[in-house]
Amino acid sequence: MSTTTFAQALNRALRDSLTDDPDVVVLGEDVGTLGGVFRITDGLTRDFGEERCFDTPLAEAGIAGFAVGMAMQGFRPVIEMQFDAFGFPAFEQVVSHIAKMRNRTRGRLTLPLVIRVPYAGGIGGVEHHCDSSEGYYAHTPGLHVVTPGTPADAYSLLREAIASPDPVVFMEPKVLYWSKAELDLPATTAPIGTAEVRREGSDVTLLTYGPQLPTALKAAEVAAAEEDWDVEVVDLRSIVPFDDETVMASVRKTGRCVVLAEAQGFAGVAGEVAARVSERCFHSLAAPVLRVSGLDIPYPPPKLEHSHLPGVDRVLDTIGRLQWDDEPDLTYAGGPGDRAEAR
Amino acid sequence: MTDVQHLLPCPEPVRFMDEAGTLVPGGPGELATERGYALPSDDDLLAVWRAMVLGRRFDSQATALTKQGRLAVYPSSRGQDACQVAPVLTLAEQDWFFPTYRDSMALVARGIDPVEVLTLLRGDWHCGYDPVATRTAPQCTPLATQSVHAAGAAYGMKRRGNGGVALCYIGDGATSEGDFHEALNFAAVFEAPAVFLVQNNGYAISVPLSKQSKAPALSYKGVGYGIRSEQVDGNDPAAVLAVTRAAMEHARAGDGPFLIEAHTYRLEAHTNADDATRYRTKEEVAQWQGRDPIVRLQRYLLDRGALDQARVDEVTAEGEALAADLRARMNLEPEVRPSELFEHVYSTPTPQLREQAHMVAAEEAQVMHG
Ligand SMILES: Cc1ncc(C[n+]2csc(CCOP(=O)(O)OP(=O)(O)O)c2C)c(N)n1
Ligand SMILES: [Mg+2]
Numbered sequence: 077m078s079t080t081t082f083a084q085a086l087n088r089a090l091r092d093s094l095t096d097d098p099d100v101v102v103l104g105e106d107v108g109t110l111g112g113v114f115r116i117t118d119g120l121t122r123d124f125g126e127e128r129c130f131d132t133p134l135a136e137a138g139i140a141g142f143a144v145g146m147a148m149q150g151f152r153p154v155i156e157m158q159f160d161a162f163g164f165p166a167f168e169q170v171v172s173h174i175a176k177m178r179n180r181t182r183g184r185l186t187l188p189l190v191i192r193v194p195y196a197g198g199i200g201g202v203e204h205h206c207d208s209s210e211g212y213y214a215h216t217p218g219l220h221v222v223t224p225g226t227p228a229d230a231y232s233l234l235r236e237a238i239a240s241p242d243p244v245v246f247m248e249p250k251v252l253y254w255s256k257a258e259l260d261l262p263a264t265t266a267p268i269g270t271a272e273v274r275r276e277g278s279d280v281t282l283l284t285y286g287p288q289l290p291t292a293l294k295a296a297e298v299a300a301a302e303e304d305w306d307v308e309v310v311d312l313r314s315i316v317p318f319d320d321e322t323v324m325a326s327v328r329k330t331g332r333c334v335v336l337a338e339a340q341g342f343a344g345v346a347g348e349v350a351a352r353v354s355e356r357c358f359h360s361l362a363a364p365v366l367r368v369s370g371l372d373i374p375y376p377p378p379k380l381e382h383s384h385l386p387g388v389d390r391v392l393d394t395i396g397r398l399q400w401d402d403e404p405d406l407t408y409a410g411g412p413g414d415r416a417e418a419r
Numbered sequence: 420m421t422d423v424q425h426l427l428p429c430p431e432p433v434r435f436m437d438e439a440g441t442l443v444p445g446g447p448g449e450l451a452t453e454r455g456y457a458l459p460s461d462d463d464l465l466a467v468w469r470a471m472v473l474g475r476r477f478d479s480q481a482t483a484l485t486k487q488g489r490l491a492v493y494p495s496s497r498g499q500d501a502c503q504v505a506p507v508l509t510l511a512e513q514d515w516f517f518p519t520y521r522d523s524m525a526l527v528a529r530g531i532d533p534v535e536v537l538t539l540l541r542g543d544w545h546c547g548y549d550p551v552a553t554r555t556a557p558q559c560t561p562l563a564t565q566s567v568h569a570a571g572a573a574y575g576m577k578r579r580g581n582g583g584v585a586l587c588y589i590g591d592g593a594t595s596e597g598d599f600h601e602a603l604n605f606a607a608v609f610e611a612p613a614v615f616l617v618q619n620n621g622y623a624i625s626v627p628l629s630k631q632s633k634a635p636a637l638s639y640k641g642v643g644y645g646i647r648s649e650q651v652d653g654n655d656p657a658a659v660l661a662v663t664r665a666a667m668e669h670a671r672a673g674d675g676p677f678l679i680e681a682h683t684y685r686l687e688a689h690t691n692a693d694d695a696t697r698y699r700t701k702e703e704v705a706q707w708q709g710r711d712p713i714v715r716l717q718r719y720l721l722d723r724g725a726l727d728q729a730r731v732d733e734v735t736a737e738g739e740a741l742a743a744d745l746r747a748r749m750n751l752e753p754e755v756r757p758s759e760l761f762e763h764v765y766s767t768p769t770p771q772l773r774e775q776a777h778m779v780a781a782e783e784a785q786v787m788h789g
Contacts, residue, residue: 127578133608138567138601145571148515148556149579168598172561173568179763180545180557186766217764241766269769317769 077258085227086116086248088261089234090154094124097152100238102129104139104156104192113158114194114253136162140169140191144177147187154238160195161204167212174243175218190237191245195223196287196338198251198385200378206250207375208339210286213245214315214348221315222268223247225289227257229313232265240268249287271319273326277308280332280395283323283349285312287338288386295336295391305395315345320352327353328360332398334368336386341369363399426647428638429454432682433662434652438710440718447658454649455668456661461725463508467656468720469734470504471713474524476738477533480745481523481540485691489749490540496524498686501656501712502618504528506586506663513576513583514667516555517569519562521618521685522588529555533741534748543753562593566602566615573611573676584612584670586663592623594637603644603678612670615641615678616663618653620685625698641678653681654712657719684710757783 080088093100102117108131111118120129132139136157143153157163163170170191178186193213197206214221220242224230230248237244266272274289275296284292289311296307310326312319327333333353337346350365368386376384397405433451435458436442447456459467478497484490496503503524510516510529518525526536531548538547539558546557556572559565569587576583593599594617606613617637621628634640641648647669651662659681666677684707688695695704720726761768761776768776 133601133604135597135601135604137564137598138570138605141564141567141598141602142571142574142605145568145573145585146575146578148550148568148572149575151575151578165597168561168564169567173564176545177557178765181550181763182544182546182759183763183766184552185550185557220765317765318771320770 077260079256080227080259080261081253082224082227082230082255083114083116083253085231085259085261086234087118087120089231089238090117090120091123092262093154093235093238094120094128097239099150100128100152100154101146102154102156103132103143105132105134105158107131107156112156114250116192116248117156136164136166137169140166140174143189144169144173144187147189148185152188152238154190154192156192158194159205160193160207160209163191163193163209166191170213170219170245171216175216178242179218186241187243188241189243190234191243192248193245194248194250194253196249196251197375197381198287198338200381201250202378203375206381208337208370210247210315211339211344213247214345218243219316220244220268221247222313223249223286223315224313225249225252225286225311227255227259228263228265231261231263233268233313235262236268244268247286251287252290255290266313268314269317269319270314271310271312271322273308273322274311275307275309277306277330279306279330280334280398281308281310281323281326281330282334282336282391282395283310283312283353284336285315288336291386291388291391292336295388295395298388299392299395303392303396307395312349318349318352320356323349323353324356327357331360331362333357333361333365334391334394334398335365336368336391338370338386340372341367342372344369363405366394366397368394423642426642426645428636428648428650428680432650432652433658434655435657435661436655436715436719438715440715440722442719455665456658459657459660459664461720461723463660464657464716464720465725466508467501467505467660468713468716468726470508470528471500471656471716472734473738473741474504474528475500475713476742477527477745478524480742481537482687482691484537484746484749490537491542492690492692493523493540494521494690495687496521496685498707498711499618499620499653499683500524501659501716502616502653502681502683505656505660506614506616509660509664509667510586511582511584513581514554515569515572515576515583515585517565517572517585517587518555518558519565519588519590519593520558520560521590522558525588526555526558529553531555533745537749541749541753543755563589563596563598563602565589566599567605569613569615570602570606570609570611570676573606573613573670574609577610577612582671584614584667586667587613587615589615589617590623591617591619591621591628591637592626592631594640595631600640600644603641603646603676606676607644607646610673610675612673613676614663614666614670615676617678617680618683619680620683622685622689622699624689624693627698636680638678638680646676646678647674648678648680650680650682653683654710654715656712656716
């Protein structure tokens with residue numbers, strides 16, 4: 077066993093994919109000589125040559141569209157959007173072409189390409205560097221949306237994404253790039269489309285993914301030590317396809333559920349997950365499904381990001397509101413808002 | 420000093436013949452001749468003429484099908500016939516073609532079954548033909564987005580070393596979109612064998628070119644990207660063929676991308692649903708009717724004795740047969756299957772799609788069994 081960071085695992089996945097399949101190419105902004113601003117593509121140009129890993133002009137729609145054209149010629153492009161918010165110029169290519177090509181051509185023209193997106197916050201980044209953009213992609217039929225939370229998954233899911241016949245948006249939580257694990261690579265973890273129970277528990281299911289996985293595990297530890305709540309933590313790993321089976325099995329077992337996601341909550345992935353759980357596990361639930369998510373604000377400046385990011389306390393408070401004593405939860409009902417004042 | 424002269428288009432659109440089908444005295448000019456734009460042979464022009472006659476018959480039949488409610492909508496390219504067919508006839512076996520919604524006639528010239536061309540507009544599915552087998556991308560509606568695909572495909576073919584070239588069509592209005600510029604830049608930087616053909620028909624729906632661009636001509640837009648650029652009289656089939664041929668050879672030889680602007684005009688409205696009288700005059704349309712590319716080339720070929728009335732009648736009959744076959748097949752009600760909605764979204768349907776497929780199948784079964 078050796079200590080491997082999340083970033084190293086991604087780099088190794090790219091290397092192994094480049095080695096195994098001559099059609100794999102890596103392209104994007106600064107991915108060549110520099111090795112990417114997060115060094116995920118470190119050394120690839122040196123070791124595999126300009127043909128396999130190369131810098132492109134600075135234009136994200138161009139990068140995505142160019143990859144579409146290369147995929148038409150049988151290549152398997154892995155493109156990097158330098159940061160979440162800088163993937164937005166490519167959005168039209170992603171939504172109108174990458175997501176739809178298989179469908180509009182009845183499966184005759186497929187685009188096996190991977191869009192790597194370093195995403196979310198918690199790194200003290202200034203504006204436009206910390207957006208949680210997974211919801212936009214997950215809302216788009218035709219894309220797989222995958223987000224690893226551990227170095228082993230970073231490796232295994234990226235390998236699988238590159239080998240997939242479908243386009244995959246591979247969301248890399250920036251905050252986890254420097255996280256470590258004792259790990260021997262190559263390693264194979266559960267496939268895309270499956271969630272994993274990261275910590276078993278019997279009282280409440282905490283569903284989460286990507287950047288908030290460490291928060292969830294920490295909250296579970298604190299809950300056990302201080303509140304005597306036995307929290308089961310489920311890592312979704314794959315937003316699309318979604319693993320209803322693992323998620324529902326856990327909630328039916330525990331009877332309570334909190335969904336934890338860093339993204340702004342309104343109309344987002346956490347809301348979808350909460351709705352799915354409510355629809356499928358209603359009779360097993362002792363309390364409404366609650367969400368802990370980012371605030372519905374543009375991502376805040378670094379000095380205020382702690383108010384926005386969910387954090388262990390907010391998770392514990394929310395678990396505390398799961399009607400343990402059979403009282404309805406009115407903690408924030410009405411709030412000091414207009415309606416309360418009008419009354 | 421940077422040498423831009425070789426990138427710049429000819430000061431006037433390249434042209435071999437006037438509206439009457441008479442060769443212009445002195446040919447297309449010294450620069451054009453120097454650039455290798457040669458008057459095509461009679462045989463080549465006969466092929467272009469035939470494809471235009473058939474293409475136009477297809478086009479008018481498609482317009483008629485909208486009136487009978489067989490097509491949801493049809494964007495006609497009548498008047499742009501030379502641009503529609505001549506470049507397509509220069510494509511080699513391995514080349515890829517990237518058309519827009521306007522370019523149905525071009526697809527027919529490419530040899531794609533007219534019914535498969537119209538699948539999108541009949542509403543049976545989206546793309547009706549096999550893009551891989553025909554090396555033709557689906558007709559692209561989000562403006563200019565196909566141009567980056569063409570750049571990438573061209574680079575892909577270069578990497579494969581198969582000698583292929585990507586030919587990409589785009590409208591005048593779409594040259595304002597960012598993707599067009601990103602495509603030119605990518606194609607140039609990667610020295611990709613791509614030919615971009617702007618069909619400048621003067622309008623983007625209702626908006627005239629004067630509100631679209633202040634460029635001296637759209638062909639100048641290639642120069643800033645280091646791309647060889649040219650402009651051509653898009654209603655002179657000989658000129659369109661000659662310039663496209665040179666452009667394809669340029670790209671195929673490894674000399675990088677090429678941009679062509681073809682000055683032309685659509686004689687019909689933007690689509691059958693559009694009312695063109697709101698933004699252009701009858702006089703303007705009449706003027707362009709006088710520049711009809713088919714009339715022009717037919718006169719030229721008749722005058723030279725390369726074509727006779729018997730052959731004209733023959734090809735006209737061929738066109739009628741194509742139209743009759745199209746009518747007959749478009750009048751059949753094709754079966755559409757709701758279950759297919761779930762089949763191509765992913766290589767394997769997600770569990771969520773399987774659930775929805777079950778729901779729709781159950782609804783269908785209920786409808787069928789009362
Ligand atoms: C991104 C995008 N914006 C708007 C439209 C709607 N639209 C369809 S055709 C068209 C005009 C395009 O004009 P031009 O590029 O000159 O091509 P033409 O129709 O004349 O062939 C517009 C605005 C679109 N299809 N895509
Ligand atoms: Mg136009």
